[in-house]
Amino acid sequence: VSGPPQESWVDGRATDVVSVQERGLHYGDGLFETIAVIGGQPRLLSRHLQRLASGCERLGLGADSGEVAAEVQRIARGHARAVIKVLVTRGAAVARGYAIRGTETPTRITLRYAWPREDPPMRAGARVRMAALRLGENRALAGLKHLNRLEQVLARREWDDPGIMDALMCSSSGDLVSGTHSNVFMVRDGTLLTPRLDRCGVAGVMRAQVLESAAACGLPARECVLEAGDLAAAQELFLTNALLGICPVQELAGAALPLGPVTRALQAHCAREVPGFADE
Amino acid sequence: VSGPPQESWVDGRATDVVSVQERGLHYGDGLFETIAVIGGQPRLLSRHLQRLASGCERLGLGADSGEVAAEVQRIARGHARAVIKVLVTRGAAVARGYAIRGTETPTRITLRYAWPREDPPMRAGARVRMAALRLGENRALAGLKHLNRLEQVLARREWDDPGIMDALMCSSSGDLVSGTHSNVFMVRDGTLLTPRLDRCGVAGVMRAQVLESAAACGLPARECVLEAGDLAAAQELFLTNALLGICPVQELAGAALPLGPVTRALQAHCAREVPGFADE
Numbered sequence: 001v002s003g004p005p006q007e008s009w010v011d012g013r014a015t016d017v018v019s020v021q022e023r024g025l026h027y028g029d030g031l032f033e034t035i036a037v038i039g040g041q042p043r044l045l046s047r048h049l050q051r052l053a054s055g056c057e058r059l060g061l062g063a064d065s066g067e068v069a070a071e072v073q074r075i076a077r078g079h080a081r082a083v084i085k086v087l088v089t090r091g092a093a094v095a096r097g098y099a100i101r102g103t104e105t106p107t108r109i110t111l112r113y114a115w116p117r118e119d120p121p122m123r124a125g126a127r128v129r130m131a132a133l134r135l136g137e138n139r140a141l142a143g144l145k146h147l148n149r150l151e152q153v154l155a156r157r158e159w160d161d162p163g164i165m166d167a168l169m170c171s172s173s174g175d176l177v178s179g180t181h182s183n184v185f186m187v188r189d190g191t192l193l194t195p196r197l198d199r200c201g202v203a204g205v206m207r208a209q210v211l212e213s214a215a216a217c218g219l220p221a222r223e224c225v226l227e228a229g230d231l232a233a234a235q236e237l238f239l240t241n242a243l244l245g246i247c248p249v250q251e252l253a254g255a256a257l258p259l260g261p262v263t264r265a266l267q268a269h270c271a272r273e274v275p276g277f278a279d280e
Numbered sequence: 281v282s283g284p285p286q287e288s289w290v291d292g293r294a295t296d297v298v299s300v301q302e303r304g305l306h307y308g309d310g311l312f313e314t315i316a317v318i319g320g321q322p323r324l325l326s327r328h329l330q331r332l333a334s335g336c337e338r339l340g341l342g343a344d345s346g347e348v349a350a351e352v353q354r355i356a357r358g359h360a361r362a363v364i365k366v367l368v369t370r371g372a373a374v375a376r377g378y379a380i381r382g383t384e385t386p387t388r389i390t391l392r393y394a395w396p397r398e399d400p401p402m403r404a405g406a407r408v409r410m411a412a413l414r415l416g417e418n419r420a421l422a423g424l425k426h427l428n429r430l431e432q433v434l435a436r437r438e439w440d441d442p443g444i445m446d447a448l449m450c451s452s453s454g455d456l457v458s459g460t461h462s463n464v465f466m467v468r469d470g471t472l473l474t475p476r477l478d479r480c481g482v483a484g485v486m487r488a489q490v491l492e493s494a495a496a497c498g499l500p501a502r503e504c505v506l507e508a509g510d511l512a513a514a515q516e517l518f519l520t521n522a523l524l525g526i527c528p529v530q531e532l533a534g535a536a537l538p539l540g541p542v543t544r545a546l547q548a549h550c551a552r553e554v555p556g557f558a559d560e
Contacts, residue, residue: 002376008300017297018305020288020389025298025367027429028308034376059430060437083376087306090433096282096314096363096393098429098436098460109300113376136416136480137452140434148428149307149378150339153370154420156378157340172417172452172479180378199452200416 005111021092028147030089031055037082038276047205081115125250126165143203176226182239183207192221206240236260285391301372308427310369317362318556327485361395405530406445423483456506462519463487472501486520516540
């Protein structure tokens with residue numbers, strides 16, 4: 001639990017309000033990034049900026065990623081550990097209705113939060129459950145970190161045990177996709193597997209880092225179609241996101257899982273290669 | 281095109297801003313209603329309030345529908361024709377993340393817009409196309425008029441011919457669902473058919489009115505699974521929403537359709553029975 005933001009900027013102005021006409025509010029017409037700040041530096045910043053730019057391209061949002069970068073770096077400065085959330089929306093609506101008029105100006109919202117207190121600490125590994133709610137599939141939205149997150153809100157309502165860190169979700173077709181706020185990896189027969197995200201899910205920056213680290217370590221890894229049933233064959237299981245890094249799963253739906261060598265090798269590689277990863 | 285709102289209220293205060301922490305903005309965690317005002321009266325108000333209350337129940341939103349009703353009626357007064365949009369969200373986040381903490385206070389946003397200029401006038405019937413983008417399926421969200429509307433925004437981007445009124449959308453399974461901002465009805469062999477909305481789509485207030493009017497007129501009508509291919513067999517086709525009422529389709533994807541007797545009978549019934557319908 002991180003509390004309300006400690007700093008709030010809208011289009012470069014310090015304010016804690018936005019227009020009631022925000023298309024981000026009316027339609028979720030925008031994107032966001034959640035960035036770990038470690039030692040005054042935004043971790044994985046170039047991956048965040050790259051994903052944001054790619055999302056803006058797909059949604060036809062003309063946001064300036066140079067301004068985002070400068071603002072995030074400015075706000076991160078001096079904070080040993082913090083979280084910065086950036087929202088980029090299509091801006092205030094110029095008329096009612098879904099149509100984009102072309103005269104909207106994107107809105108950039110940048111919020112700084114305290115680093116979350118771990119409850120419980122994740123070093124030993126996370127306890128994870130399976131979500132009942134399934135994710136709708138839409139290739140046009142798949143991979144995007146967009147603002148339509150009601151599915152995640154409803155899935156997160158399924159439990160209130162603070163010892164459960166996340167729930168794994170399947171798509172409406174029954175494929176394994178991700179946690180509510182994490183990507184998922186499993187190790188099976190020495191190979192690292194993670195769900196393809198071409199029909200739903202968010203293409204996490206830490207997920208991309210792990211796939212790159214696996215390649216660098218010579219670990220066989222691939223994105224593929226997985227089902228919930230495949231989890232039973234997992235020798236190792238871990239979740240990733242920009243704040244958690246690589247979080248081993250020690251318990252899935254009540255069954256214990258070991259912290260294995262592949263997870264440890266990837267953690268060690270990131271600790272060596274990713275600035276801010278070791279000091280998290 | 282209706283322009284920006286002419287009046288804007290947040291939780292009963294005249295203001296045009298909301299908190300940057302709005303869960304409506306961060307997650308689309310809320311619902312909306314778009315209400316036609318005719319002769320100073322909100323049309324179909326009890327249906328709007330009923331749907332809003334049912335949506336709040338499903339999302340676990342504790343909004344006060346009595347306050348919504350009073351505010352909408354107050355704002356409608358004196359306006360010959362206007363549009364009132366009400367958004368009800370879970371309110372400002374008390375912490376970062378999807379979890380609902382239970383201490384959030386719902387936000388009520390009420391906006392009054394000018395009645396839209398018809399472009400072109402719809403009396404003769406609308407020109408409609410087929411959308412390429414498909415709707416994701418989620419039973420937990422199906423029927424709700426929630427704030428996750430990026431699919432509609434992207435579908436609406438598929439055309440810019442102002443003569444096209446709406447596009448019909450199918451689900452990821454290939455079933456016909458609705459327009460981007462309307463429900464769809466077809467007449468086949470004397471029976472009125474409209475897509476079931478148990479996997480996606482919005483359960484429109486005008487759609488409910490039409491089903492009730494059909495029953496009152498003794499017209500056979502049912503909700504069923506339809507595919508895009510079924511449209512070829514339509515003898516009549518019309519769209520509904522709270523502003524359009526019953527809008528005949530005169531052209532679908534370039535093919536002409538007649539204004540038929542079932543559409544006319546339903547329009548006549550609504551003109552007699554629904555206050556504000558005849559004077560629209």
